[in-house]
Amino acid sequence: MNFKLKIWRQANPKTPGKLVEYEVRDISPNTSFLEMLDILNETLVKAGKEPIAFDSDCREGICGTCSLTVNGEPHGPDHPGAVCELYMRKFRDGAAIIVEPFRVGSFPLVKDLVIDRRALDRIVQAGGFISARAGSAPEANSILVPKHDADLAMEAAACIGCGACAAACPNGSAMLFAAAKVSHLSFLPQGHPERDSRVLRMVSVMDAEGFGNCTNTYECEAVCPAEISASFIAKLNREYTRAAMQRSAGE
């Protein structure tokens, strides 16, 4: 298969970037999208040019490192799945493909298609955890968790932290990301002691990092490689309201 690519090139955050055209030929339909970029990079190196910088690591959709916008969609057209799980057989032969980084104000660009997503780590650092010192945990089966709750917690916990939700959102909101963590921990009895402070602090850091608000466009859910449901955002809102009211009532 042959493709006409337009790829975002930008040497560093200070210089302006632009879309540059490339062509790739004789690509097997079983090649993954990132392998197609590997092949292109190989030819660029051979020609003495600088290869295109893009992030990836596990290449099986779980580490959340890859972060490309393909034809305007974070992770490309094959949902659900990260762009490392996208295969060229999903495109028609000769197709023109535009490749850009995730575009979010809170994810500054590093180079070409690589972005800095440390803002997401800072949201978790604000309270996305259960304080449990190694050595003081009770016997595991002394904590009963109804299967339904455990399943819901797992569904939320499946988030891979890629940031596609924020990239797809017209408001650049990271609500789905924050909601997944808040929901995961609040569905479990172990998460209850820190339930209020967790949601209040995470939301406040999320705002401070410059992420926008949710206006229910559901774009996040549509592109999420881990199929996190937007209904968790409703859960986040409930958790937040509950905590805020308890705080204001002085409890």
Add this chain to the structure above:
Amino acid sequence: MIGRFDAKIPPGPLDQKWRNHLDHSRLVSPHNRRKFEIIVVGSGLAGGSAAATLGELGYRVKCFCFQDSPRRAHSIAAQGGINAAKNYQNDGDSVYRLFYDTIKGGDFRSREANVYRLAEISNNIIDQCVAQGVPFAREYGGLLANRSFGGAQVSRTFYARGQTGQQLLLGCYQALCRQIAAGTVQMFPQTEMLDVVLVNGHAKGIVTRSLYSGKIERHAADAVVLATGGYGNVFYLSTNARGCNVTATYRAYKRGALFANPAFTQIHPTCIPVSGDYQSKLTLMSESLRNDGRVWVPKRKEDRDRAPREIPETDRDYYLERKYPSYGNLSPRDISSRAAKEVCDEGRGVGPGGRGVYLDFADAIKRLGEHTIRERYGNLFEVYEKITGEDAYKMPMRIYPAVHYTMGGLWVDYDLMSNVPGLFVIGEANFSDHGANRLGASALMQGLADGYFVLPNTLPNYLAGQMGKRPSSDCPEFREVEVGVRARIEKLLNINGSRSVDSFHRELGLLLWDLCGMSRHEKGLREALKKIPELRTEFWHEVRVPGNGDDFNQSLERAGRVADFLEFAELMCIDALERDESAGAHFREEHQTADGEALRDDENHAAVFAWEFQGDGQPPKLYREPLNFETVHLTQRSYK
């Protein structure tokens, strides 16, 4: 040699060694802990849990990872589960049985004392993970669920769908985040360790490069902990993430740390077969699939291109069930992998190139219904469909073995300290617990055991004598190492040859897969030992690394890693040649039983092989640590 080559196994009966050791270990009091700085390199299950736990204890920790977030360490990709001897299923499990299964699974090439401790601690890990909110699978009554894994006849594996590694890693990432917020841990993402610094024979710091800015930095500490994972990517194609590399442990080896059993590399039996030479990695299909999937190939060569559903039952060879009736499809990884290779070598392999076997769920779907199978393995079936375009509910999966895990690693004593004082090595990066073959669901167990429970209790044994001995990162030893690091980067950038870094890596991988892969023989290994130095020489003349050093430069990152792989590969083949026996995953064709099983030589090789660097171009020096089995009786491994 730097330091001592002494395993320091505590005295006493096996089941009391760890307790006794804790009773007599040295301590650092709470008000003194903040005076110590600890460097942890790596943020996977071992590094992340160690950094979080040490921070919580009150030490000042600096944690480094090359990924853009500690949550992306490769532990995240582990699928199937984590073992523990809870015996929640009432099926006869115990600490001793988990210990014995692990020793036997490792083909009697690991230390009894270390493995017993691992089995003991396994139960604490499950408690710890549940307390921090890991959403393990549960029964309707709210209790924890279990499943079976290879090499065991009990159900002792805890799991979170097919994403157990992800959930365990997020548990320790969150604990780490809590410490980062508390200020006890300083996190350095996108930062790669390029060398370790020794001062007066003790590991006292590292030199790093920021991958974003290219900035080289010196970091001094009271102790250095390496949790940098395995070296499976030396084969280029493996189930490891693209970034996994040997650089940290290999640099430590070049500074005097012993490298143990580098030839022990695990080939996982159930991966999606290679489909083309552009492929960048191989994807694992969790071993848990073998709970319900049946492995087979056609009995006759002529049937190998027939549609699998058209091949009648009588013309199929369920070779694992046939050869190993009591463990069947859940035979250990090394045995299952070799059996797959054997049937493919006979010409009965399926799929393109004849390098594949079927993993068939038809019987399980008939027995349990598609719904149940979907619930158990849905995400794995989806991954399979994405990669191959085939629906495994309708036709069997095709699988083939691929490089997955490395049992070898830096040599450590019972305290997980290498022979270099102050240099600790945990998780997959050390050699200690899995012998010549690791059982499924044991890597997660070891990583977390080391990080949450072993290291925090053994590190003070070293630190207690080191108060006030942390050097300045301005001292000559640090400067000298930094000069070396900078010179190497300059050298790589100035070769300006004509070949890409990846092309060398791919060539090295193919060479190793052929000559030091699933089976090895003397002639092949000698050939590899001739070819690797040639390839290395070509690399240093012909590689092209575009860009410069003070910038984000992915080609440069990879070039440094591949340069280390090109040296390390030689050590691996030397070890494979020296170990003139078959043991677990190390299968020397010269040493096999009449029915093709690995044949150990306990008299001469019941030992850890630990290698010391003697200088570039010099053969390494071998030290043997004899393995003394006081409790278990060495037997020919049988899974029949």
